[in-house]
Amino acid sequence: MRPHVPPVPADTLLAVVKSWRTVxxxxxxxxxxxxNCRPDGRELGEFRTTTVNIGSISTADGSALVKQGNTTVICGIKAEFAAPPLDAPDRGYVVPNVDLPPLCSSRFRTGPPGEEAQVTSQFIADVLEK
Structure with a gap:
C-alpha cells in the first residue's frame, strides 16, 4: 500500500520544474x-502559430512585424540612393545596421550599439558580400 502523499501546490511544482531546467x-x-514533445506541450514537429504584419513602421521604406509564439521581431528598412564606390562604379552596396534597444531584452541598454548588435551587423554584411 502506497503512503498518502499530499498534493503539491501548482506554484511550488512550477518552481521545482524551473529549477530543474536551470540546474x-x-x-x-x-x-x-x-x-516526443516539447516543454510547452507541442509535439516535436509542431510549429508555433506565426503571424506577419507588413508595413508596421510608417516611417520606414519597408517593415514587418513577425510574431511566433511569445516571440516578437520587428524589422524596419531605410533605403537611400548613394554614389557607388570609386573602385566599383558598377556595383551598389548595402550597409546593415542592427539596433537592439532595451525593448528587446533587459540585457540591452540605451546608447551606442553594443557588441551583439555590432557582431550581428557585421555578420549580415559578410553574408550579403558573399
Missing amino acids: EPLEYYRRFLKE
Missing part, C-alpha cells in the same frame, strides 16, 4: 525528447 538543462530536455 540540469540537458536532462530536462532529454526527458521531453524521449516523450
